[in-house]
Amino acid sequence: MSIPKIRVRNLKKYFGTKKVLDGVDLDVAQGTGLVVIGGSGSGKSVLIKSILGLVTPDSGVIEIDGVDVLKAPRAQARALREQIGMLFQNGALFDSLPVWENVAFGLLAEKKIARRFARAKAIEVLAQVGLADNVADLSPSELSGGMQKRVALARAIASEPAIMFFDEPTTGLDPIMGAVIDELIVDCVKRLGSTSIAITHDMASAVRIGDAAAMLYDGKITWTGPAAELLTTTNPLVDQFTHGRSEGPIKMALRR
Amino acid sequence: MNAVLNLIAHIGAAVLNALGLVGELAIFAGTGIFAMIRPPYYPRMIGRALMEVGYFSLPVVSLTALFTGMVLALQSYTGFSRFNAESAIASVVILSVTRELGPVLAGLMVSGRAGAAMAAELGTMRVTDQIDALSTLSTEPMQYLVAPRLIAGIIAMPLLVAIADILGVMGGFLVAWLKLGFNPHTYLVNSFTNLRTDDVVSGLIKAAVFGFIIALMGCFNGYRSKGGAQGVGAATTSAVVSASILILAVDYILTQLLFTK
DSSP states (O other), rough: OOOOOOEEEEEEETTTEEEEEEEEEEETTOOEEEEEETTTSSHHHHHHHHHHHSSOOOOEEEETEEEEETTTHHHHHHHTTTTEEEEEETTTOOTTSSHHHHHHHHHHHHOOOHHHHHHHHHHHHHHHTOGGGGTTTTTTSOOOOHHHHHHHHHHTTOOOEEEEEESTTTTTTTTHHHHHHHHHHHHHHHHHEEEEEEEEHHHHHHHHOOEEEEETTTTTTEEEEEEGGGOOOOOHHHHHHHTTTTSSSSOOOSSO | HHHHHHHHHHHHHHHHHHHHHHHHHHHHHHHHHHHHHOOOOOHHHHHHHHHHHHGGGHHHHHHHHHHHHHHHHHHHHHHGGTTGGGGGGGHHHHHHIIIIIHHHHHHHHHIIIIHHHHHHHHHHHHHHHHHHHHHTOOOOOIIIIIHHHHHHHHHHHHHHHHHHHHHHHHHHHHHIIISSSSHHHHHHHHHHTTOOHHHHHHHHHHHHHHHHHHHHHHHHHHOOSSSHHHHHHHHHHHHHHHHHHHHHHHHHHHHHHOOOO
8 A cells, every 4th residue: 555645634724714625535646637526616726725835724634745744844845845737727827928938937947947948848848738839939818718728738747747736627618628628638647647636517527537536515525436437426416516406415505 | 782882893893904914014024025135036027127117117207206396496486585585495496306205206106107017917916826826836926026026116216216306406497497587507506505415315215115115015915916807906006005105104204213313
């Protein structure tokens, strides 16, 4: 039994009196992909932001490579988190920089590459996500949504991270572009041998990019299983969610 | 009874809120100062911020200073000619401009221009996850975004004020000479005989402090903005308002510190 790449235990986060994460337990084995599904506002983003260190949880354990990043010394926690690449929901590309500088940003920041070689390297990475070199000098705002996602993916994979996070990778894209992005994601993760966590509420996408799946509801993981079983499981919560039924055990809070 | 309790609760909540905000600002300022000193440095970002705060503010600050000097000469003439003290106008103009009006007016103008732009840019970066994205790409946002702007504010403002001083005095000189019929030579001599180094230097020190305040309030409000377009708008407004009020208040404190020895 090897140590899971990422291990989360009893993770809690409250915003005021509102409990967002109420004791989340999660294991992601080395080299596998986990999809986390859950309704809007169920705390999926807070979960991965906690692992990334962008949100400080109130209590719990987050282990990367068996080391608790919440208790480890700053430098060690930073080094552990540096192996995470993140694809943000809306890309979050730096609009003040051209595409190639966006892609090479992490490499330049980590001084893995000299500035004069960065553009060529960026074009190489762009090719891996199916973009030609003529986009390299464009500004992100000149690109379509699908192309922005690709550039954001290129930026996330440029430093060949051991762990990849995807925040709703297909949201806002048409179904075909969604499938293309999913394919790229699967492709990149496989090539790099990365461990990945994707959060999504696109079931087609979840089945395509995940090995395992987990459902986050009411601040807890209420179901885990193989991603392929998402659509066939008899768990009433998952069944209602994946089939998009308004009637069922999940009561959507219309007001918060 | 309930109404009274409610009132007290509201006042209490407002006070707690305000104190929380002051604490947050103090921590932000401390982190920002620390980030300015500690490597890595981002010369590219400092250069960009210097252009933004300094170079592009030149026209606004220059015009403000020029007209202020002009109107100052005109107004003090109206007053001083009533008791035959016209010769004091030159001194009044140069002392007011270098000690007070140069730094304060430049500060207010720059906060409206550059401070607002900082809040809007950082605010947009915040609500579009760009600031979070920086953290995931091994870049500390305080170092990459905030420190260069603070440095630019501290460097650019004294330079702007030095230019504003010259133009303000020139504006007064032009009005005195061409409109009020002063002898240009006498006016200039009157201007500079009473000017001491610390009149100018104190103004430049003020400018550096105001530059820090402008950048700090711009970054602070942008950095903590939330809630989309409306949030960014609110951040921009409070960046300008808070910087302006702080400039006026700190100006008084600095004047007292610098001149009442």
